[in-house]
Amino acid sequence: MTAVSVPKSTSFDLGPARALSCRECGHETPLAAEYACIECFGPLEVAYDFGRVRREDIESGPRSIWRYRGLLPVPSNVQAHPNTEPGGTRLVQADRLAKALGLRKVWVKDDTGNPTHSFKDRVVGVALAAARELGFKVLACPSTGNLANAVAAAAARAGWDSVVLVPSSLEQAKILMTAVYDGALIAVDGNYDDVNRLAQELAAEHEDWAFVNVNVRPYYAEGSKTLGYEVAEQLGWRLPEQIVVPIASGSQLTKVDKAFREFGELGLVEQTPYRVFGAQATGCSPVSLAFKEGHDVVRPVRPDTIARSLAIGAPADGPYVLDAVRRTGGAIEDVTDEEVVEGIRLLARTEGIFAETAGGVTVATAKKLVESGKLDPDAETVLLITGDGLKTLDAVAHTLAPLATVPPSAQAVLDALANR
Amino acid sequence: MTAVSVPKSTSFDLGPARALSCRECGHETPLAAEYACIECFGPLEVAYDFGRVRREDIESGPRSIWRYRGLLPVPSNVQAHPNTEPGGTRLVQADRLAKALGLRKVWVKDDTGNPTHSFKDRVVGVALAAARELGFKVLACPSTGNLANAVAAAAARAGWDSVVLVPSSLEQAKILMTAVYDGALIAVDGNYDDVNRLAQELAAEHEDWAFVNVNVRPYYAEGSKTLGYEVAEQLGWRLPEQIVVPIASGSQLTKVDKAFREFGELGLVEQTPYRVFGAQATGCSPVSLAFKEGHDVVRPVRPDTIARSLAIGAPADGPYVLDAVRRTGGAIEDVTDEEVVEGIRLLARTEGIFAETAGGVTVATAKKLVESGKLDPDAETVLLITGDGLKTLDAVAHTLAPLATVPPSAQAVLDALANR
Structure with a gap:
């Protein structure tokens, strides 16, 4: 359980991110597209050197999640690249x-x-920014739906290709809201856990695909x-x-x-x-x-x-x-x-x-x-x-319907209301 | 076409709103739940005394449309009442x-x-605030769908009853997204113009119903x-x-x-x-x-x-x-x-x-x-x-579908992508 500290990687500008650290054994490894500890196979997460972060700096930032860029594994110029600008919700x-x-x-x-329309835009925003810095050109994911929407939209906005894997039983709204962005949407006959295993296999074979929640998961999750x-x-x-x-x-x-x-x-x-x-x-x-x-x-x-x-x-x-x-x-x-x-x-x-x-x-x-x-x-x-x-x-x-369907007459409306 | 200026009504606090003014003949009438000119039947719109409005005052306001409350026909304490806080979109x-x-x-x-998820939250926000000040207790509308969603949601949040009239042919998503807020949703066999005429008839008979786009339309539209x-x-x-x-x-x-x-x-x-x-x-x-x-x-x-x-x-x-x-x-x-x-x-x-x-x-x-x-x-x-x-x-x-539906195998995914 001894943490081995490594110097900050000079290869990538990922803001305050200093290294990847194993959540199980604490072993540290330089910032890269890694997600499993080489020592113990435990999951990696981002370790930081935050320095001083003040409320005023955050408050003067944009209305999106990028007001917190000083606390995220993203380049300091993250806003310079087209992204969906998530966050700032009510x-x-x-x-x-x-x-x-x-x-x-x-x-x-x-x-x-x-x-x-889901929190997935936050994690995908961070994943895309990190993936760009790490040299990826394709955004991918296995998804139960919301992530599919967010990945396909973010890739479209950035001008990236996307590969999105979903269970074929997914709700039609989530299928359509992924397909509309014109990436590669693949329906897989299986449940999410099947799709997730498939994505891990593909991520191992295709090192140029950033599976946001697989090989760039440590960055993604920080969102x-x-x-x-x-x-x-x-x-x-x-x-x-x-x-x-x-x-x-x-x-x-x-x-x-x-x-x-x-x-x-x-x-x-x-x-x-x-x-x-x-x-x-x-x-x-x-x-x-x-x-x-x-x-x-x-x-x-x-x-x-x-x-x-x-x-x-x-x-x-x-x-x-x-x-x-x-x-x-x-x-x-x-x-x-x-x-x-x-x-x-x-x-x-x-x-x-x-x-x-x-x-x-x-x-x-x-x-x-x-x-x-x-x-x-x-x-x-x-x-x-x-x-x-x-x-x-x-x-x-199945639980919702109009109170009544009526002809266009005021009396019919009043009757429907009276019979509530 | 001579404008008859009336003094600002002392009955209602509608912020900078001073009177209602006819868009056709310019006749002015005190702030009230009126929408047609008594002189010429032209449509009324809100007339203002803005006083001084500075960028700093707006910039220091909330992220919602209420940052512009000094330019809208709403009470200065509009944020004190529960509302959906629309606006501030990307x-x-x-x-x-x-x-x-x-x-x-x-x-x-x-x-x-x-x-x-539509601009209608803006107009309904202003209509609800004005309707409350004008003494209404029920929020109503004829709608092609987006307004139905916005009225039903705003009424739910405010704890008001709502009456929403829609064409019975409306998209299911808009029907369900209205019904879920548990107001009175009435489907009318007819097109929007039929539904709109029906609403005008009901508004004339039910002076306690604020039909946002009929009898409080001058306020609503300002949103x-x-x-x-x-x-x-x-x-x-x-x-x-x-x-x-x-x-x-x-x-x-x-x-x-x-x-x-x-x-x-x-x-x-x-x-x-x-x-x-x-x-x-x-x-x-x-x-x-x-x-x-x-x-x-x-x-x-x-x-x-x-x-x-x-x-x-x-x-x-x-x-x-x-x-x-x-x-x-x-x-x-x-x-x-x-x-x-x-x-x-x-x-x-x-x-x-x-x-x-x-x-x-x-x-x-x-x-x-x-x-x-x-x-x-x-x-x-x-x-x-x-x-x-x-x-x-x-x-x-009808224009969108997954690229392919495949068994959970990496090769099947790659084949589907290769055959694009």
Whole structure:
């Protein structure tokens, strides 16, 4: 477990990034398109020399995630290249939802406002910037849908080729919203875990393809930190007391936690205690199961849930999620598909925000955590809504319809309203 | 045509709004829920006393349209009430699109980033704020879809009841994205113009319903000014040389023009010349037709186009559109449904922005205006993309598909790519 520190690579300008560091054994390796430790095969993550970062520098930056470029593994001139300019999404004070959930104070981080309407634009933005610096020319990914949209759009905007692999069972909206950008979209007969394995095989054979969540994953994953940074800045430079984060690979949850710790260590916020909660769909809840059973290892499952963007049966960051949740005193819970739909509808009717199934998971999990006493009703709580309801219409279509279909007559409208 | 000036109403706090003024005869009436002149039945619009408005005041405001509250008919405390906080969307420098169109410099105003993914969140935000001040408790509208989404979401967030009337033929995405907010959604067997007439009848009978685009239309319409304000501010406090705006009722085009004039008159930007261009789908092109034939009157048509959000056969602001376009030296053009789809795909593959059919109309019209020499290729051009491709998937579904569907094998993926 001895960390071997290497000097900063002089080959690449990746801003404050200093090296890649193994999350298991701490071994350090120069910045490159690597993702597994050569010593122990553990996952690599970016290590930094931040220097001094001041609130004023961030506040005077652009409205996108690039205001945090001093904390990300990207070149300092990252804005000079065409990109989708993600981030800067709303943090909504959700009093009506809070009342419905029995919480004193709730904030909803609404990441549907991103260019392709999910948080994936953030991670892809960072991955593209790093990939360019590392010499790649093709952007690729395996995806459950949102990432496919974000990769295809970012590649189009940058003028890069893209190769996107998705399960052939994916929602039509996500298929169309990938194909429209005119990259190479390949549907694979299999589930996400099959597609992911295929991508790893292809990444090993095609060193010129930047699979954002495979061979440039250490850089890509850092993009999720911007969700945590934005929440803290938008709260007026302070940390929330509780945050509920959906779990797919688990990367997002660990990076939001990392963002809060970095802001505290850099003196950008006071180091107040916070608790991180994880949300899964019961039909794909390996991390929730491990948490409840007190395990450190996450046993893979075969996903069966309408929350397809969370349907990763073998979540790469599962163990680190367990660490973060346990360290901060949080919890992990899972909810049924019926609860997911109820969660989507609750958020919509109280706050006017239409989330995809993953957002329904977050809201329904928050409800369950309040009811079981695990979320403190008096503590300020942030819910991460990371994707858009327009992409998962099938999940709610059977529960929604117009009140009535009437001829064009005022009396017919009034009759329909009276019969509600 | 003599304007009768009335003193500012003391009943309502609507910020800088001073009175309602008839666009035809100039007659002024106190601020109220009125939309037609009692003298001549002409349409009313808001008249202001702006006082001094400085760039610094705007720049220090929130990221939403409320940074321009000093230029809108809303109470000064507008942010104190729950609202969807629209605006602050990206202005994207679109070099790849510019090259494809043969224009030197193009900016895309991407209003898909709004809370319900269209510019309608802007106008509804202003309508709700004014309606609250005017004493209403129910938010209502006839809609071609985007407005339905925005009204239902804004009402949900505010805790208001809503009544939304839509043509029963509307796209399923827009139906579901309205129903999910749990207001009263009524599908009407008829086209938009039928639904609009029905709303006018209901508005006359139900004085407690704020039909945003009927009885509070003068306030509502002002929300579109924020598109113009944002473009000018995001360009670094200056006006573009050319702007292409889609035409439905025509209100948006006239208000963008008004925004540019106001910014100039207030000294917020230099009063440089600009030309306003209008875009319609050929299947509903009454304003384009009037422009080409040199008429001042717009003859209603029966719409037949995939661009349903622009399918208003009797556009209320048609004559004012003709005025603005002719005064600034612009033009109006229309494009076929095939060209609309090509426009959507062109924008997506060059800039990674997925627009709804109305956006396809704007892009395809810009292309046609370049080809006919009406848009100056050397002048800086802004294109307004006002709605989201996820809402009009049917329009492109038949043209898009994965490159291939393959078994989970690397060789199968490579074969598919090789056979492109």
